[in-house]
Amino acid sequence: LSAGDVKKALSLHASTKERLAELDTLYDFIFSAETPRRVLxxxxxxxxLALYERGIA
Structure with a gap:
């Protein structure tokens, strides 16, 4: 999957689409402190899918 494919898939889900603009900021914040062992x-x-795009999943 390319980054464009992932963004397109994310935009198909209503509540995820609402958060697309903030996803990079959110994940940068989460992973800036230290490497988490778990994220729930x-x-x-x-x-x-957003985690896949970042190479995390």
């Missing part, structure tokens, strides 16, 4: 994202929508 309740109601994650399609966010696992």
């Amino acid at each position: 994202d309740i109601a994650c929508g399609l966010n696992p």
Whole structure:
């Protein structure tokens, strides 16, 4: 998948689409402190695709 494909897929999910503009800021904040051992994202929508795009998943 290319980055464009991931963004397109993320925009198909209503609540994920609403958060697309903030995803980079959110993930930069989460991963700037230290490498987390676990991330629990309740109601994650399609966010696992965003992690894939960042090479995390």
